[in-house]
Amino acid sequence: MYELWYWPGIHGRGEFPRLALEAGKIPYRDMAREAGEDGYRALSKNLDKVRDDPPFAPPYLITEDGLVIGQSANILLYLGEEYGLAPLDPAGRLWINQCQLTIADIVTEAHDTHHPVSLDAYYEDQKPEAKRRAEDFRANRIPKFLGWFERILAERGDWLSGKAWSYADLSLFHLVEGLNFAFPKRMATVSGDVPKVIKLHDAVANLPELRDYLSSARRLPFSDGIFRYYPELDGD
Amino acid sequence: MYELWYWPGIHGRGEFPRLALEAGKIPYRDMAREAGEDGYRALSKNLDKVRDDPPFAPPYLITEDGLVIGQSANILLYLGEEYGLAPLDPAGRLWINQCQLTIADIVTEAHDTHHPVSLDAYYEDQKPEAKRRAEDFRANRIPKFLGWFERILAERGDWLSGKAWSYADLSLFHLVEGLNFAFPKRMATVSGDVPKVIKLHDAVANLPELRDYLSSARRLPFSDGIFRYYPELDGD
Numbered sequence: 001m002y003e004l005w006y007w008p009g010i011h012g013r014g015e016f017p018r019l020a021l022e023a024g025k026i027p028y029r030d031m032a033r034e035a036g037e038d039g040y041r042a043l044s045k046n047l048d049k050v051r052d053d054p055p056f057a058p059p060y061l062i063t064e065d066g067l068v069i070g071q072s073a074n075i076l077l078y079l080g081e082e083y084g085l086a087p088l089d090p091a092g093r094l095w096i097n098q099c100q101l102t103i104a105d106i107v108t109e110a111h112d113t114h115h116p117v118s119l120d121a122y123y124e125d126q127k128p129e130a131k132r133r134a135e136d137f138r139a140n141r142i143p144k145f146l147g148w149f150e151r152i153l154a155e156r157g158d159w160l161s162g163k164a165w166s167y168a169d170l171s172l173f174h175l176v177e178g179l180n181f182a183f184p185k186r187m188a189t190v191s192g193d194v195p196k197v198i199k200l201h202d203a204v205a206n207l208p209e210l211r212d213y214l215s216s217a218r219r220l221p222f223s224d225g226i227f228r229y230y231p232e233l234d235g236d
Numbered sequence: 237m238y239e240l241w242y243w244p245g246i247h248g249r250g251e252f253p254r255l256a257l258e259a260g261k262i263p264y265r266d267m268a269r270e271a272g273e274d275g276y277r278a279l280s281k282n283l284d285k286v287r288d289d290p291p292f293a294p295p296y297l298i299t300e301d302g303l304v305i306g307q308s309a310n311i312l313l314y315l316g317e318e319y320g321l322a323p324l325d326p327a328g329r330l331w332i333n334q335c336q337l338t339i340a341d342i343v344t345e346a347h348d349t350h351h352p353v354s355l356d357a358y359y360e361d362q363k364p365e366a367k368r369r370a371e372d373f374r375a376n377r378i379p380k381f382l383g384w385f386e387r388i389l390a391e392r393g394d395w396l397s398g399k400a401w402s403y404a405d406l407s408l409f410h411l412v413e414g415l416n417f418a419f420p421k422r423m424a425t426v427s428g429d430v431p432k433v434i435k436l437h438d439a440v441a442n443l444p445e446l447r448d449y450l451s452s453a454r455r456l457p458f459s460d461g462i463f464r465y466y467p468e469l470d471g472d
Contacts, residue, residue, distance in 0.1 A: 051387070051391075052391055053331070054384065054387060054388070055334070056338045056341070056381070056384050067327050067330075069330055069334065070334045070338075071333070071334045071337040071338065073309075073337060074330055074333050074334045074337055077313075077330070077333065078326075078330055090314075091303050094303075094305055094310055094313070094314055095289070097307070097310050097313065098291070098305065098306045098307045098310045101307040101309060101310055101337075102292045102306075102307065105292070105344075108341075108344060112348065112352075116348075116352050116353050116365065116369065117352050117353075117365055117368040117369040117372060118368065118369070118371075118372040119372065119376070119377070120372065120376055121372070126368070129352065129353055129365045129368070132353040132354065132362070132365070133352070133353040133354070135354075136353065136354040136355065136356065136357070140355070140356055141355070145292070148290065148292050151287070151290060152290070155287075155288055
C-alpha cells in the first residue's frame with residue numbers, strides 16, 4: 001500500500017498524483033488527510049522521518065519498499081510506468097512526461113498570479129502586483145498554453161497520447177477545473193477557442209474510473225490553494 | 237547525430253541539456269548557433285516543421301530517428317538513460333529526476349526575479365515589482381533551495397546520487413554559476429553555509445569531461461538570459 005503525503009485541506013500539487021492513484025485504482029493511504037485535525041503535524045513529523053531522502057516539498061509518495069518519491073511529475077512518471085497510466089514505449093513515455101512538465105509550468109504561473117512577488121507574504125500584501133501578473137496570465141499565458149494542448153489534440157485525437165487516457169490527461173482536466181474556478185470570466189471567453197481541450201476535460205470528468213472519486217468527499221472543493229478566486233484578478 | 241535546438245546567444249534552459257551532451261561526449265549539432273546570424277530564423281522555421289510533435293518552447297532535442305523531445309528535464313531524463321548520465325536503477329533514476337525538477341523550480345524563480353509580473357514586458361517596466369521579488373528570493377528562496385542540496389550532499393557524499401556525477405550535478409553547477417553572476421553579494425554570504433554545494437560546483441568546473449567545453453567559446457558568458465545581473469536586485 002502506497003503512502004501519499006500532502007498538505008491536507010487543499011488540492012495543491014498533491015491532486016495530480018492523487019487523480020492518477022484514484023483513476024488507476026491503485027491502493028494508497030492519504031496520510032495527512034487520514035490524520036484529520038492532526039494532518040499538518042503528521043506531515044511535519046514524517047518530513048523529519050524521511051530526511052535521508054528528503055523531498056524538497058510535498059507531495060511525495062512512499063512505496064512499500066520505503067522508496068520516497070518527490071515532485072509531482074516524478075511521482076506520475078513512476079506510477080505511469082508501474083501501472084500503465086501512460087504509454088510504455090520510450091517515445092510515448094517521454095511525450096507524456098513532456099506534457100506533464102508543461103502542465104506543471106502553467107500551474108506554477110497560475111499560482112504566481114496571486115503570489116507574484118513573495119511566496120511567503122499574503123496575497124493582501126501584493127495585490128497591485130498580482131493584478132498586473134494576472135492580466136498578463138489571462139491575456140497571454142492561458143491562450144498560449146491551452147492553445148498548445150488544442151493543437152496537440154487536433155493532431156493526435158481525443159487524448160494527449162492519442163487513443164487512451166494517461167496521467168497527463170487527468171492533470172489537464174484538473175488544470176482546466178482550476179482555471180475555471182480562478183478565472184471564470186476569462187475561461188468563458190477562451191473555452192470557445194479550445195473545444196478539444198474542453199472535450200477532454202469533460203471526458204475525464206465522466207471517466208468510469210474516476211466517477212467515484214470525483215463525486216466523493218475526498219475530492220475537495222477549490223479554495224485557497226494554487227487556484228484561487230479573486231474577482232479582481234479575473235476579466236474577459 | 238542529435239540536433240539540439242535553442243535560442244542562440246543565451247544559455248537559457250538550453251544550457252542544461254548542452255552540459256550533459258558535452259560532458260557525455262555525445263555527438264550533437266547546436267543547430268541555431270550553427271546558423272550564425274540566421275539562428276533565430278532557423279529555429280523559428282524548425283519550430284514550424286516539428287509542429288506534429290510540437291515542444292511548447294525550446295530547448296528540444298531531435299534524435300536520428302526523428303523523435304522530438306521537449307522540456308529540459310525530459311531531455312535529460314532521456315540522455316541519462318541512453319548514456320548512463322544518471323543511475324540506471326529505478327530508485328536512482330527517479331532520485332536524479334527529482335533533483336533536476338527541483339533545480340528547474342529554482343531556475344524559474346531566478347528568472348521571475350527580473351520578470352515577476354509579465355513575461356512579455358521588459359524588466360524596465362517592472363522594476364519595483366522585481367525589487368520585491370528579488371528580496372524574497374535572496375532572503376528565503378536561495379537559502380532554502382541550496383540548503384536542501386547541502387543536506388543531500390551531507391547524506392550522500394560528493395555527488396547528488398552519491399559516488400558519480402549525473403546530469404543533475406552538471407545542472408546544479410550551472411545554477412550556482414548563474415546565482416553567482418546574478419546575485420554576487422548574496423552568494424558571497426550564502427556560500428559559507430553550503431560548502432558541499434560549492435565543492436560540487438568546483439568539482440564540476442574541473443571535470444576532465446567538461447574542461448574543453450567550459451574553456452571554449454561555445455560556453456557563452458552570462459548576459460541577459462535567465463540569470464541577469466542588476467545591481468539593484470542584489471544585496472547581502
